[in-house]
Amino acid sequence: MPRVAFTRNLQRHVACPPCTVAGATVRESLDAAFALYPLARGYVLDEHGALRHHMAIFVDGEPVTDRRALSDAVPATAEIFVMQALSGG
Amino acid sequence: MSDQVLISTRKGLFSARRAGRGVWDLDSVAFLGDNVSLVQHDPRDGAWYAALDHGHFGAKLHRSRDRGATWTEIGVPAYPTPPEGHVEKDFLGREIPWRLIRFWALAPGAPSQPGLLWAGTIPGGLFRSEDHGDTWQLVESLWHMPERRKWAGGGAEAPGLHSICVDPRDGNRVAVAISSGGVWITEDLGKTWTAHTKGMRADYAPPELVEAPESQDPHHMVQCPGAPDTYWIQHHNGIFRSTDSAMTWTEITDVKPSAFGFPVVVHPKNPDTAWFVPAIKDERRIPAEGRVVVNRTRDGGRSFETLHRGLPQAWAYDLVYRHALDLDASGERLAFGSTTGSVWISENGGDDWLTLAEHLPPVHAVLFV
Numbered sequence: 001m002p003r004v005a006f007t008r009n010l011q012r013h014v015a016c017p018p019c020t021v022a023g024a025t026v027r028e029s030l031d032a033a034f035a036l037y038p039l040a041r042g043y044v045l046d047e048h049g050a051l052r053h054h055m056a057i058f059v060d061g062e063p064v065t066d067r068r069a070l071s072d073a074v075p076a077t078a079e080i081f082v083m084q085a086l087s088g089g
Numbered sequence: 090m091s092d093q094v095l096i097s098t099r100k101g102l103f104s105a106r107r108a109g110r111g112v113w114d115l116d117s118v119a120f121l122g123d124n125v126s127l128v129q130h131d132p133r134d135g136a137w138y139a140a141l142d143h144g145h146f147g148a149k150l151h152r153s154r155d156r157g158a159t160w161t162e163i164g165v166p167a168y169p170t171p172p173e174g175h176v177e178k179d180f181l182g183r184e185i186p187w188r189l190i191r192f193w194a195l196a197p198g199a200p201s202q203p204g205l206l207w208a209g210t211i212p213g214g215l216f217r218s219e220d221h222g223d224t225w226q227l228v229e230s231l232w233h234m235p236e237r238r239k240w241a242g243g244g245a246e247a248p249g250l251h252s253i254c255v256d257p258r259d260g261n262r263v264a265v266a267i268s269s270g271g272v273w274i275t276e277d278l279g280k281t282w283t284a285h286t287k288g289m290r291a292d293y294a295p296p297e298l299v300e301a302p303e304s305q306d307p308h309h310m311v312q313c314p315g316a317p318d319t320y321w322i323q324h325h326n327g328i329f330r331s332t333d334s335a336m337t338w339t340e341i342t343d344v345k346p347s348a349f350g351f352p353v354v355v356h357p358k359n360p361d362t363a364w365f366v367p368a369i370k371d372e373r374r375i376p377a378e379g380r381v382v383v384n385r386t387r388d389g390g391r392s393f394e395t396l397h398r399g400l401p402q403a404w405a406y407d408l409v410y411r412h413a414l415d416l417d418a419s420g421e422r423l424a425f426g427s428t429t430g431s432v433w434i435s436e437n438g439g440d441d442w443l444t445l446a447e448h449l450p451p452v453h454a455v456l457f458v
Contacts, residue, residue, distance in 0.1 A: 013146065039162060043146040046188050047167035054145040084145040 199260025426452025
């Protein structure tokens with residue numbers, strides 16, 4: 001089952017430790033994680049369910065390609081990491 | 090009189106209390122490190138609301154029922170999903186996202202409307218809650234109004250609804266002001282809206298649009314609680330006043346050192362008394378001659394006193410945002426905060442000022458509670 005981990009910076013606002021969830025896509029995996037941490041959803045996704053502009057999701061080290069529908073497939077052993085998109089400065 | 094002021098800053102919500110005559114001290118901070126864009130007090134039930142702008146994580150809203158001892162995160166407005174393929178652009182071709190960017194106004198409803206709250210946002214949506222902010226509904230009549238498509242961002246990247254005046258005589262009459270998009274009033278609790286900008290002018294607009302409602306860029310609008318036919322607006326183009334419930338507006342000219350600025354407050358009982366913080370307009374946006382001053386009129390704008398005792402009078406470049414000047418319910422105590430982290434308080438209507446802070450984070454808003 002995929003493991004979902006959220007950036008440490010988010011923990012300051014919402015407690016959401018790493019969790020193992022059932023899901024074949026990024027969307028399904030995140031939905032399962034947000035079932036555990038409902039408040040975290042609005043910090044990661046906007047009101048339309050798309051990934052917030054300055055957030056990023058990596059699956060086994062690769063950034064997801066579908067930031068809107070989050071339809072990227074995830075392997076059963078995937079490590080899904082949700083983080084802030086970093087920019088220069 | 091209020092003995093406490095809340096200061097919303099780029100890095101937290103600070104509180105200051107009066108310790109004695111002319112003595113105020115910072116005494117606590119909440120949300121330290123977080124961007125607190127606005128705080129509002131609901132006099133009907135004593136609740137406080139703090140709007141946070143987390144940047145990466147979006148805009149959030151918190152409520153306190155114990156005057157800031159504890160805070161609980163509550164609901165936030167959600168914009169509707171636009172029709173498939175719909176990309177909205179302002180008249181300059183910039184995209185207007187249907188997405189909550191920032192809270193820019195919070196206002197409680199009338200005493201006869203318990204639980205009713207209004208929220209103004211960037212990119213221009215007005216939202217209403219009937220359950221003390223737990224859930225929010227978009228005021229669709231305003232959002233889907235064709236004229237709304239002519240609103241545009243000014244200093245911000247998208248239009249922002251920053252002023253909400255709930256008429257103390259009738260909570261169904263609500264006036265809102267948008268930067269940039271004019272003044273719109275509902276008489277029926279948000280079902281229908283009409284423009285109320287007659288008499289305003291926007292010199293910065295193309296000639297044929299100088300008087301168009303959507304061209305008007307009110308920076309802040311207030312209504313006198315004790316004489317609610319009177320409204321004041323600090324507009325991009327200058328100062329405007331209405332004494333007929335916003336049916337018509339009169340420009341106040343010949344204001345020194347400048348008629349430009351962002352905030353305005355009006356006396357709670359005397360509609361002819363209002364305060365402004367003038368600045369050099371447009372490209373500069375700094376105090377004139379490096380002097381921080383407050384302008385006060387007590388005769389409906391016929392004349393202004395430029396108040397400066399206790400304020401820095403040289404090498405000062407403090408800009409004061411639209412929500413960063415407040416007046417307490419007595420009309421005697423004023424506070425304002427600046428982009429460079431200074432906060433000043435007056436206990437005598439602005440005649441004399443004391444420095445509360447000089448090194449806070451940039452101040453977005455101040456509020457007596």
